Amino acid sequence: AQTVTQSQPEMSVQEAETVTLSCTYDTSESDYYLFWYKQPPSRQMILVIRQEAYKQQNATENRFSVNFQKAAKSFSLKISDSQLGDAAMYFCAYRSALESQGNLIFGKGTKLSVKP
Amino acid sequence: EAGVTQSPTHLIKTRGQQATLRCSPISGHTSVYWYQQALGLGLQFLLWYDEGEERNRGNFPPRFSGRQFPNYSSELNVNALELEDSALYLCASSLAQVEQFFGPGTRLTVL
Numbered sequence: 534a535q536t537v538t539q540s541q542p543e544m545s546v547q548e549a550e551t552v553t554l555s556c557t558y559d560t561s562e563s564d565y566y567l568f569w570y571k572q573p574p575s576r577q578m579i580l581v582i583r584q585e586a587y588k589q590q591n592a593t594e595n596r597f598s599v600n601f602q603k604a605a606k607s608f609s610l611k612i613s614d615s616q617l618g619d620a621a622m623y624f625c626a627y628r629s630a631l632e633s634q635g636n637l638i639f640g641k642g643t644k645l646s647v648k649p
Numbered sequence: 650e651a652g653v654t655q656s657p658t659h660l661i662k663t664r665g666q667q668a669t670l671r672c673s674p675i676s677g678h679t680s681v682y683w684y685q686q687a688l689g690l691g692l693q694f695l696l697w698y699d700e701g702e703e704r705n706r707g708n709f710p711p712r713f714s715g716r717q718f719p720n721y722s723s724e725l726n727v728n729a730l731e732l733e734d735s736a737l738y739l740c741a742s743s744l745a746q747v748e749q750f751f752g753p754g755t756r757l758t759v760l
Contacts, residue, residue: 583747624691641691
């Protein structure tokens with residue numbers, strides 16, 4: 534069974550600075566997808582970024598980028614130029630590429646605080 | 650374009666009762682997923698419906714059940730409620746089963 538581990542329950546960053554959230558996963562599959570979701574206090578889960586395992590290039594979405602290390606099974610999220618609105622719970626998630634396994638497997642989350 | 654909607658926002662029940670939670674997916678999405686977010690347990694997968702059929706279910710007892718209607722909306726039913734069923738229940742929808750888009754959730758409190 535696949536597992537996702539987020540080893541940092543809480544992180545803090547100064548506004549305008551850069552922070553990196555860690556995520557490791559365990560799987561025997563070679564094809565899969567990885568995601569970072571953000572859950573602000575309003576509780577609506579928002580997709581931040583997505584990475585396909587077969588792609589070597591790291592995904593980037595504006596101020597958000599990932600460092601995907603397939604051999605190490607590591608998938609960290611870097612937030613540049615942090616803003617107050619980035620404060621939220623961040624969840625790393627895994628999805629198998631198998632059609633029969635459509636659900637997401639989530640880590641426990643990292644609570645990010647942004648200091649003004 | 651409207652996002653995933655869920656109702657009710659909050660639901661309070663007592664032990665032993667039944668709860669029904671509803672979800673409307675994004676227009677055109679055929680898959681609906683249900684997740685439970687309980688305090689301290691993170692997000693756990695409950696059920697996946699696609700084209701009206703149950704495709705997969707997580708490690709939850711049979712008193713958690715649901716269905717998907719012809720318009721792709723979905724219902725989650727929880728029978729014989731227990732205190733530990735208190736949680737935020739999130740619904741997500743997808744097309745082609747890759748990216749999932751979440752609704753705002755239903756907060757279920759069991760007294």
